Amino acid sequence: MLNWKDEYNLGMLADFYEFTMANGYLEKNKEDIITYFDLYFRNVPDNGGFVILAGLEQLISYIENLKFSESDIEYFKSKNIFSEKFIDYLRDFKFEGDIWAMPEGSIAFPNEPLVTVRAPAVQAQLIETMALLCINHQTLIATKANRIVRAANGRAVMEFGARRAQGADAATLGARAAYVGGVIGSSNTLTDKIFNVPALGTMAHSWVMMFENEYEAFKAYAETFPDDTTLLVDTYNTLKEGVPNAIRVFNDVLKPLGKRPKGIRLDSGDIAYLSKQSRIMLDDAGYEDCKIVASSSLDEFKIKALINQGAKVDSFGVGERLITSKSSPVFGGVYKLVAIEKNNKIIPKIKISENVEKITTPGFKQIYRIYDNITKKAEADLVCLFDEEIDTTKPLEIFHPVHTWKRKVIENFSVKKLLLPIFKNGKLIYNPPTLDDITNYRKTELNSFWDEIKRFDYPHLYVVDLSLKLWNLKTDLLQNR
Amino acid sequence: MLNWKDEYNLGMLADFYEFTMANGYLEKNKEDIITYFDLYFRNVPDNGGFVILAGLEQLISYIENLKFSESDIEYFKSKNIFSEKFIDYLRDFKFEGDIWAMPEGSIAFPNEPLVTVRAPAVQAQLIETMALLCINHQTLIATKANRIVRAANGRAVMEFGARRAQGADAATLGARAAYVGGVIGSSNTLTDKIFNVPALGTMAHSWVMMFENEYEAFKAYAETFPDDTTLLVDTYNTLKEGVPNAIRVFNDVLKPLGKRPKGIRLDSGDIAYLSKQSRIMLDDAGYEDCKIVASSSLDEFKIKALINQGAKVDSFGVGERLITSKSSPVFGGVYKLVAIEKNNKIIPKIKISENVEKITTPGFKQIYRIYDNITKKAEADLVCLFDEEIDTTKPLEIFHPVHTWKRKVIENFSVKKLLLPIFKNGKLIYNPPTLDDITNYRKTELNSFWDEIKRFDYPHLYVVDLSLKLWNLKTDLLQNR
Known part of the structure; x- marks a missing residue:
C-alpha cells in the first residue's frame, strides 16, 4: 500500500x-x-x-x-x-x-x-x-519533557528525537507535547511549520566529513550562517581538534565580521570532562559568551548527574529518551x-x-x-x-x-x-x-x-x-x- | 491548529x-x-x-x-x-x-x-x-512482536495496543509491523482497512455494564454474533459469575441454534489460576472447544511465565507492552x-x-x-x-x-x-x-x-x-x- x-x-x-x-x-x-x-x-x-x-x-x-x-x-x-x-x-x-x-x-x-x-x-x-x-x-x-526540564534547572532543553520516535505522529505531536512540557524548541521542522514550535539545529557529523578537513567544514558553516554558528566538535577528537578548530574559525571568520559565535556542541564522550575542558579553552580564547550544548542519550537522570559533576553545559539536546519516554x-x-x-x-x-x-x-x-x-x-x-x-x-x-x-x-x-x-x-x-x-x-x-x-x-x-x-x-x- | x-x-x-x-x-x-x-x-x-x-x-x-x-x-x-x-x-x-x-x-x-x-x-x-x-x-x-510470538510457543498472539500507542501512526503502522513479526491480527480497524491485517476483538467491560446484568449482556452479544461469540468474563467475578453466566448463555442461546462458542476472555486477576479453573468449568459443561483468551499487561516474559505455570490459555491479546516495545x-x-x-x-x-x-x-x-x-x-x-x-x-x-x-x-x-x-x-x-x-x-x-x-x-x-x-x-x- x-x-x-x-x-x-x-x-x-x-x-x-x-x-x-x-x-x-x-x-x-x-x-x-x-x-x-x-x-x-x-x-x-x-x-x-x-x-x-x-x-x-x-x-x-x-x-x-x-x-x-x-x-x-x-x-x-x-x-x-x-x-x-x-x-x-x-x-x-x-x-x-x-x-x-x-x-x-x-x-x-x-x-x-x-x-x-x-x-x-x-x-x-x-x-x-x-x-x-x-x-x-x-x-x-509532556510529563516526561517537564521532568527533563526540571532536571536541567534553568538551562534550556531542546527536543531532538524525531528519528527515534515511534512513527511520524509520535515525532510531530511528541515535539508539540514536549513544548507543552517546557522544551524551548524541537529539531522537527514539521512541528515548527504546523504548531510554531521553534525549529532548532545546526550540523551533523556528515557535514564535517564532507569537507577536506574539520577546519574547512567549520569555516564553510560560519561563512554560511555567521549569525548562528554552533559547531559540532566531536567528529574526530573533541579537545585536540574540534574545539581548537572551532576557535580558529571564530577568529578567522566571525571576528573580522564583528560577529560572536553561538556555541559548540558535544555529542559523545565524557560530557562532564569535555565540557569543563572546552569551557576553559573557549574562555581562554576570549569566547566566554560561546555556549556549550550537550547531546548524547540524555534524560533527566543523566542531566542531573552532569550538573552534580559541575559540567559546564548551557543547554541540552534530548532525543530518544524524551520522545519515547524511554524509562516509562x-x-x-x-x-x-x-x-x-x-x-x-x-x-x-x-x-x-x-x-x-x-x-x-x-x-x-x-x-x-x-x-x-x-x-x-x-x-x-x-x-x-x-x-x-x-x-x-x-x-x-x-x-x-x-x-x-x-x-x-x-x-x-x-x-x-x-x-x-x-x-x-x-x-x-x-x-x-x-x-x-x-x-x-x-x-x-x-x-x-x-x-x-x-x-x-x-x-x-x-x-x-x-x-x-x-x-x-x-x-x-x-x-x- | x-x-x-x-x-x-x-x-x-x-x-x-x-x-x-x-x-x-x-x-x-x-x-x-x-x-x-x-x-x-x-x-x-x-x-x-x-x-x-x-x-x-x-x-x-x-x-x-x-x-x-x-x-x-x-x-x-x-x-x-x-x-x-x-x-x-x-x-x-x-x-x-x-x-x-x-x-x-x-x-x-x-x-x-x-x-x-x-x-x-x-x-x-x-x-x-x-x-x-x-x-x-x-x-x-516487528522484533518485539516476534519475541512475544516466540514466547507464546505456537499459541496465537493478537495486537491490542492502539489506545496506548505513541500516536496514530504508532498504532497503525505498529500493528502492521507486529503482523510482520507474527501476530495473527490487530484490534486496530484502520490497519485492517489499509493493510489487510485481520481486525480482531469482541466486547469491552462497558458492554457488560450496559445491561441489567452480566447474563443479559452475554445473551445479547451471543444473539447478535452467534458465529463469533467470545465473552469477557471478568467484569464482576470471573469464576463465581462470569464463567457460569457464559456457560448459561452458550446453553441458552447457542446450543438451540446448533452453534459452538468461540471463547471467553480473561482480562484481570491471576490468569494462571483463573484459566485453569475456567478450563475445568468449560470442559465439565461440554465446551472443550471453547478457547480461553488472556489479556492484561502481557509481554514475552509474562507469557513465558504463564505457560511455565501450566496456564490454560489458547491465545494472548497483547497491548501496551508490544505496541510501545515497553521494555526496550x-x-x-x-x-x-x-x-x-x-x-x-x-x-x-x-x-x-x-x-x-x-x-x-x-x-x-x-x-x-x-x-x-x-x-x-x-x-x-x-x-x-x-x-x-x-x-x-x-x-x-x-x-x-x-x-x-x-x-x-x-x-x-x-x-x-x-x-x-x-x-x-x-x-x-x-x-x-x-x-x-x-x-x-x-x-x-x-x-x-x-x-x-x-x-x-x-x-x-x-x-x-x-x-x-x-x-x-x-x-x-x-x-x-
Whole structure:
C-alpha cells in the first residue's frame, strides 16, 4: 500500500470491538441510551508526583472531523457480520454528545477524570480508542519533557528525537507535547511549520566529513550562517581538534565580521570532562559568551548527574529518551463507563475488580482544586458529583477515600473547577488556546504546587479525595451490588 | 491548529539541520557531490539475538511522495536564513538517487547496512530523518512482536495496543509491523482497512455494564454474533459469575441454534489460576472447544511465565507492552556518511570516535549471507565492498574484525546478497511485496537460523565479519587519518 495515507481516516482508528459493540447496541435498540465515560489514569509514569495534560487539541480535531467514507462503509459490508442498520448508522454518523476536559497544560493526578464524555452509547464507544490515544500519548511526553526540564534547572532543553520516535505522529505531536512540557524548541521542522514550535539545529557529523578537513567544514558553516554558528566538535577528537578548530574559525571568520559565535556542541564522550575542558579553552580564547550544548542519550537522570559533576553545559539536546519516554514509555489512561441516563435520571455504574485499584469511581463528576488563600498553593483536589457546590465561606472537612480516618479541615480557601465544557450536543463550545498560552498555563499551574510534589524521588502524595456524597455513592454500590 | 493534518507534509518531517546543511551545501556548491550513507544499528533491543526488518514500504512511499509545497517554501522564506538558491532548489526538489535495502521480514544484525543511499549530498541528507524514523519504528515493533510470538510457543498472539500507542501512526503502522513479526491480527480497524491485517476483538467491560446484568449482556452479544461469540468474563467475578453466566448463555442461546462458542476472555486477576479453573468449568459443561483468551499487561516474559505455570490459555491479546516495545522502546538506527564520489571514484569516509562502538565502517558495501549446503542454515554474514564477489567453489576463510585470530573456514556453502536495489536514479525499481508475502518471507528467513540465536537469554552471537578487502580499507583509514 504505497499511498497508504490515501485511505487514512482516523475515524477508522478504533478497536474493532467498538464497531461490533456498536452493531450490538443498534441490534438491541440501546444506541440512544445516554452514557457517561471517564478518561483517567491510575499511575504516574516514572513514579512521578503528577502529570501534565496534553493532547486535547488533537482529540478535538479528531471529533470535529469524525465521519465515515464510502470506502469505510464498503469495508464494514465486506466483513459480513454487520447489520444494515449499523451500516446506515455509520453513513450518517455524527458525534452529538457533550465533552468536558481539563485544559492542556493542567496538572493532574491519578483517578481524576481528565475527560468526561456524555453521549449516546454508540457514539461514546466509537471515540474510545482515539480519545485514549490522543491523551495518553501527549500527556506521557509532556510529563516526561517537564521532568527533563526540571532536571536541567534553568538551562534550556531542546527536543531532538524525531528519528527515534515511534512513527511520524509520535515525532510531530511528541515535539508539540514536549513544548507543552517546557522544551524551548524541537529539531522537527514539521512541528515548527504546523504548531510554531521553534525549529532548532545546526550540523551533523556528515557535514564535517564532507569537507577536506574539520577546519574547512567549520569555516564553510560560519561563512554560511555567521549569525548562528554552533559547531559540532566531536567528529574526530573533541579537545585536540574540534574545539581548537572551532576557535580558529571564530577568529578567522566571525571576528573580522564583528560577529560572536553561538556555541559548540558535544555529542559523545565524557560530557562532564569535555565540557569543563572546552569551557576553559573557549574562555581562554576570549569566547566566554560561546555556549556549550550537550547531546548524547540524555534524560533527566543523566542531566542531573552532569550538573552534580559541575559540567559546564548551557543547554541540552534530548532525543530518544524524551520522545519515547524511554524509562516509562506507557501512559495507562483508561476510559470507563461511570453512568447511564434513564428517564432523565443519572444511574451511576461501577466496575468491580479483585484488583482494588481497578474499581471505578461511579457517577457524573466534577473536580474542585482547593487553594489556600494565603500561600496561593493548591492544597487538595476534591472529586465531587457534577452538581455539587463547595461553600468556601465555611471550613471544609475532607477525608481519605480508603483510610477514612485521615481527615483534614481546610479554611480560608478558594476553589477552581478543573473540568471545562468542550463540546455541547456535538458542537465545539471551547476556543482552544494557542500553544504558547498552553505553555504559560502550565507554568502558572506548576507554580501553584509545593516543590515537594515535583521532586523525582518519593514525591509528596498530593491529596485527591472524594466528596462525602460521592464516597457514599461508591460505597453503597460496592456493598449492595 | 485544529485541522493540523491539512499542512502535514512528511517532506517537512526532517531535522532542521538537514535544511541548514542543505542550504550550506548549495552555498558551497557541494550539492551535487555524490554521497553514500548507510543506515544501520549497533544493538538489538531487549538484548536479543537479531532484529526483523520492517518499515521499508513506508520509506518507499515517503520517497515517492517527497516534494515541498508553496506553503513549505513560504515557511523557509519566513526564517530569513535560507538563500534564494536553496528556496529554488526546494521548489523543484525531486529525489534522484539510488537506494538499496534489505527486504522487509529480513533477519538483520548489528553493524550491517539495512539501507544504503547513494545520492547528491543535499538529497541524501534531507531524507535522513524519515528514513531512520520509518525503519527504526517498525523494526522495533516487528522484533518485539516476534519475541512475544516466540514466547507464546505456537499459541496465537493478537495486537491490542492502539489506545496506548505513541500516536496514530504508532498504532497503525505498529500493528502492521507486529503482523510482520507474527501476530495473527490487530484490534486496530484502520490497519485492517489499509493493510489487510485481520481486525480482531469482541466486547469491552462497558458492554457488560450496559445491561441489567452480566447474563443479559452475554445473551445479547451471543444473539447478535452467534458465529463469533467470545465473552469477557471478568467484569464482576470471573469464576463465581462470569464463567457460569457464559456457560448459561452458550446453553441458552447457542446450543438451540446448533452453534459452538468461540471463547471467553480473561482480562484481570491471576490468569494462571483463573484459566485453569475456567478450563475445568468449560470442559465439565461440554465446551472443550471453547478457547480461553488472556489479556492484561502481557509481554514475552509474562507469557513465558504463564505457560511455565501450566496456564490454560489458547491465545494472548497483547497491548501496551508490544505496541510501545515497553521494555526496550528505542531502536537506535543511525545514518552515517560512508563514502563520496570524486571524478567517478568512490572515496570511503570514516567517522572516528573515542567510543569504539561509534566508529563507522567506510565504503559502499554489500552483505553476503552464507548458508551451509547441508544444514541449509545461515552460518555467517560477510560485509564486503559492493563489487566483491564470493567464489563458492573454494573454501572461504573469514575472521573476526576485532579479535582477528578468531578465524573460521567455510566449505560447501551458498551465498545470498542481502541488499536489493530499490530506487535507481530516483525511480522505484522494486515491486514491494504484499504484507502476507513479507510475513511468509520472515518465517522462511527465521527457519534458516539455528534456535540458539533465537533464545531470549544470552543468545548465541551470530557471526558478522568484514571481508579482508573491507577490513584492510577500514584499518588503513583508522591508522592513516
